[in-house]
Structure formats: C-alpha cells, structure tokens
Amino acid sequence: xxxxxxxxxxxxxxxxxxxxxxxxxxxxxLTGIRPMAETERRDLHFQAIAAVKxxxxxxxxxxxxxxxxxxxxxxxxxxxxxxxxxxxxxDAYLGDEIAIILGCSAGGRTVEEPALERLYTEGARPHxxxxxxxxxxxxxxxxxxxxxxTGPAYTVxxxxxxxxxxxxxxxxxxxxxxxxxxxxxGHEAPLTYGFLKAWDGLHVVSPGGCRPFAADRxxxxxxxxxxxxxxxxxxxxxxxxxxxxxxxxxxxxxxxxRHITQSHPSGPAGAMRRALLDARADPREVDxxxxxxxxxxxxxxVEAEALHDVFGERARTLAVGSTKGLHGHxxxxxxxxEFLATMFALLEGVLPASTGAQxxxxxxxxxxxxxENRPLQPRLALSNSFAFGGLNAVLALRPVTP
Amino acid sequence: xxxxxxxxxxxxxxSKGIPRERIKLDSSLESLELDSLDRVSMSFDLEEKYGVEIxxxxxxxxxxxxxxxxxxxxxxxxxxxxxxxx
Numbered sequence: 001x002x003x004x005x006x007x008x009x010x011x012x013x014x015x016x017x018x019x020x021x022x023x024x025x026x027x028x029x030l031t032g033i034r035p036m037a038e039t040e041r042r043d044l045h046f047q048a049i050a051a052v053k054x055x056x057x058x059x060x061x062x063x064x065x066x067x068x069x070x071x072x073x074x075x076x077x078x079x080x081x082x083x084x085x086x087x088x089x090x091d092a093y094l095g096d097e098i099a100i101i102l103g104c105s106a107g108g109r110t111v112e113e114p115a116l117e118r119l120y121t122e123g124a125r126p127h128x129x130x131x132x133x134x135x136x137x138x139x140x141x142x143x144x145x146x147x148x149x150t151g152p153a154y155t156v157x158x159x160x161x162x163x164x165x166x167x168x169x170x171x172x173x174x175x176x177x178x179x180x181x182x183x184x185x186g187h188e189a190p191l192t193y194g195f196l197k198a199w200d201g202l203h204v205v206s207p208g209g210c211r212p213f214a215a216d217r218x219x220x221x222x223x224x225x226x227x228x229x230x231x232x233x234x235x236x237x238x239x240x241x242x243x244x245x246x247x248x249x250x251x252x253x254x255x256x257x258r259h260i261t262q263s264h265p266s267g268p269a270g271a272m273r274r275a276l277l278d279a280r281a282d283p284r285e286v287d288x289x290x291x292x293x294x295x296x297x298x299x300x301x302v303e304a305e306a307l308h309d310v311f312g313e314r315a316r317t318l319a320v321g322s323t324k325g326l327h328g329h330x331x332x333x334x335x336x337x338e339f340l341a342t343m344f345a346l347l348e349g350v351l352p353a354s355t356g357a358q359x360x361x362x363x364x365x366x367x368x369x370x371x372e373n374r375p376l377q378p379r380l381a382l383s384n385s386f387a388f389g390g391l392n393a394v395l396a397l398r399p400v401t402p
Numbered sequence: 403x404x405x406x407x408x409x410x411x412x413x414x415x416x417s418k419g420i421p422r423e424r425i426k427l428d429s430s431l432e433s434l435e436l437d438s439l440d441r442v443s444m445s446f447d448l449e450e451k452y453g454v455e456i457x458x459x460x461x462x463x464x465x466x467x468x469x470x471x472x473x474x475x476x477x478x479x480x481x482x483x484x485x486x487x488x
C-alpha cells in the first residue's frame with residue numbers, strides 16, 4: 001500500500017492568510033473571532049464571527065479569475081496556489097495524474113444572496129455569471145483551470161464535514177494508486193446576512209465567541225476561509241526532495257442515521273473506530289484528538305460520549321482540543337483548518353490550547369482538554385468532523401517517520 | 403452612438419485585458435476571443451448601464467463589435483421613444 005504524505009499546505013483564515021501566520025496564531029492563542037460592526041450585525045442575536053481579514057482578491061486572482069471567482073472560490077485559489085508552490089507538485093506530476101477534491105458546503109453566497117435580494121425586492125435580473133460564480137464546485141474548477149489539472153475533480157458537500165470527507169477521499173485515492181497526487185481541503189465564505197440570520201434561528205450560535213468543552217459554553221462561532229493541501233506518495237515525495245509535513249494513515253466515515261441536526265455518539269464513535277481500523281492502529285496509540293468541538297452544548301457532550309466509547313477509561317486523560325475558538329466554524333472548510341492545526345501539532349510536538357475555553361465542563365469527564373498548549377509529540381492524532389445530518393468523517397495523522 | 407461604441411470597446415478591453423486600439427467596430431467578437439459566456443456577461447453589463455434589454459434573438463445574431471453597438475443603440479432609441487423591447 002502506498003504511504004501518503006502531505007507535501008504542501010496553504011490557507012486563508014481568520015487567524016492568518018498563510019500557513020506561517022496560522023501557525024503563529026495557533027500556538028500564541030491569537031483568536032480570529034471578532035465582534036461584528038453594528039451595520040453587519042443588524043438584528044442578529046450574536047455579535048461574534050471569525051471573518052478573514054486583509055484578504056484582497058486582487059492580489060491573488062488573474063484577470064479571468066477576477067470576473068468569475070466569488071469570495072469562496074477566491075479563498076480556494078489563494079490557498080491552492082500556496083500549497084502547490086510549497087510542494088512543487090505541478091512540476092513533479094502531469095496534470096492527468098493529479099486529482100482535486102475539495103469540500104464546500106454553502107457555495108457562493110456572497111454573489112447569490114445580493115442577486116436574489118435585488119430580484120425579489122426590485123425585480124432586477126440576476127447577472128448571467130451568477131450561476132457559475134455561485135456553484136459550490138466553482139473553487140475546484142478554478143484550481144483545475146489555473147494549474148491545468150485534468151485528473152478526477154469534484155466537490156464534496158457534507159456540511160461541516162465537507163473538507164474532512166474531501167481530504168479522506170483524496171487520501172484513499174492516492175493510497176490506492178488511482179491517482180499519483182491530489183489537491184484537497186475545503187473553502188467557504190458563508191458570512192452573509194441571510195446565512196447568519198438562518199443560523200441565528202437555530203439558537204446554536206454563541207453571542208460572544210465559542211468556548212469548546214467549557215462548562216459555560218454557549219454555542220458556536222461562524223467562520224470562513226480555506227485550507228488546502230497537496231498529497232502524494234511518501235516515497236516519491238522523499239525521492240524528489242519535497243517537503244514532507246505529515247503522513248495521513250487513516251480515514252473513517254459513518255452516518256448517525258438518526259437526526260437532521262442532533263448528533264448521536266454512535267456515529268462519531270463509529271467514524272473514529274473506522275479511522276483507526278483504516279490506519280491499522282490501536283486506540284492506545286492516539287495521543288491527541290483535534291475535536292470537532294463546536295462549543296455547542298450538544299456537540300461537545302455527544303463528542304465526549306463518543307470519545308469515552310472509543311477510548312474507554314483513557315478518554316478521561318486523553319489530550320483533546322478544539323481550535324474553533326481561533327478560526328471559528330468555517331463550515332465546509334472547517335475540517336481542513338483543523339487538519340492544518342493537527343499537522344502543526346505533529347510538526348512542532350506541541351498540542352495547541354482550546355482557545356476561548358477558560359474551564360472544562362466536569363460533566364464531560366475529559367480531564368485532558370487542552371486549556372494551555374502542551375508540549376507532547378503525538379504518535380497518532382485524530383481530526384474529527386461531524387456534520388449536521390449525522391455525517392461523520394475522521395482523519396488519522398502521524399508525524400513522518402520514513 | 404459614439405458613447406455606446408466607447409462603452410462597448412471599454413468593456414471588451416477591460417474584460418479581455420487587450421488594448422483598446424486592437425478593438426475596431428468591424429472586429430468580430432470571436433477574433434477578440436469573446437466566448438458565448440463573455441458575450442452574455444458583457445451584454446448584460448451594458449444593458450444594465452443603459453437600462454435596456456436586447457431581445458434574445460438579436461443578441462444571438464451579434465457577430466461584430468459594431469453589431470453589439472447597433473443593438474444597444476437601437477434598444478436605447480426604442481426606450482426613449484417608449485417602445486417595448488422587441
């Protein structure tokens with residue numbers, strides 16, 4: 001079986017528009033969650049969002065891309081170019097040997113919402129580019145066109161697990177040899193008034209900022225951005241002298257088959273078990289869980305129950321952290337940002353704190369929740385993503401040991 | 403007419419990143435590498451600018467820059483005379 005390495009990474013996030021900025025913010029606990037301006041907030045019951053800052057699409061987009069790329073696709077183009085630059089992937093493989101599999105849940109809302117608002121309120125015709133700009137697969141297409149990548153390319157939409165499903169699919173394709181390399185991750189730009197207002201109605205958004213696993217947690221924080229990676233055979237990456245950032249060793253998926261919003265422990269537990277089985281690993285090897293950890297009462301309780309189910313007594317002391325208190329919950333891109341955080345934990349031998357949380361909910365019986373950075377070189381780490389509708393995806397990563 | 407011609411040439415120049423001098427009224431849109439999506443997108447922008455709508459069948463028959471200018475001009479004239487779009 002082909003071992004699969006991550007050889008390039010790129011990101012546009014609320015905590016940095018490069019992986020180096022992301023790394024610094026991650027370990028310094030510098031959150032990207034900010035209060036909205038009054039004009040943005042309007043009548044919303046929450047004020048905190050994790051919006052990308054200092055991103056000027058004009059710095060990244062070519063002339064044809066400027067006409068076509070909506071904010072979400074622009075994030076993907078920028079993150080993809082960073083990852084491809086770092087890995088040198090395009091010089092090492094033919095376009096036909098590379099797959100692109102990205103996660104995107106909300107599509108191009110920053111184009112679609114204003115167009116529909118004008119249509120419904122003024123009868124104004126939507127621009128002819130509204131459809132190609134706002135389709136959820138636009139980011140995948142843009143990267144394919146820019147880099148001449150002609151292998152399998154598609155977009156996965158499984159809400160908050162989209163990016164994790166995409167990375168897992170790309171990992172399996174490279175591992176099986178069906179493609180030589182892949183570009184994968186997620187992108188999302190959903191912070192439009194309509195989207196925020198719809199989430200407001202679910203009463204799961206924190207007024208002031210998420211506090212994963214804390215006793216006083218009061219909801220999630222919505223975010224945006226992109227994180228993309230290049231994957232290829234570890235052997236080939238080493239032979240060509242490419243950067244080797246970490247190894248993906250397992251991927252597990254499951255469906256709760258129960259409720260359209262409320263997660264059930266059996267699904268997340270099943271996905272973690274499958275990821276470990278896929279990695280041919282023992283649960284006792286896992287030293288770090290980058291949790292889905294949204295900061296909602298239900299998610300964190302259910303995730304804790306799933307961790308107890310999979311890891312037994314060891315769950316009480318296992319290092320568990322959520323980085324959503326930094327980059328927010330970026331929907332279909334979130335799993336990719338958390339994969340990036342997990343990758344840096346492996347690279348640095350430091351487990352990042354769950355920024356935002358000041359305490360741990362004793363009822364969860366998770367004494368290992370990371371309230372501060374912890375120096376520890378994990379042998380194996382899991383990155384959890386659980387979507388509305390009960391669709392679960394878990395990735396297993398190891399530090400590189402050639 | 404001249405203003406509309408200027409607007410069309412500017413729209414093509416900025417859309418395709420080509421010098422204005424290269425764009426003549428008798429240049430075919432194909433020779434300027436405007437594909438069908440470019441055409442509908444650019445026409446839409448010009449229609450919005452002038453508050454008019456080129457009838458669908460006329461849009462399909464546009465071959466040159468001059469054709470586009472004429473269709474927009476005709477729509478503008480029609481609007482000024484209170485005619486509904488054909």
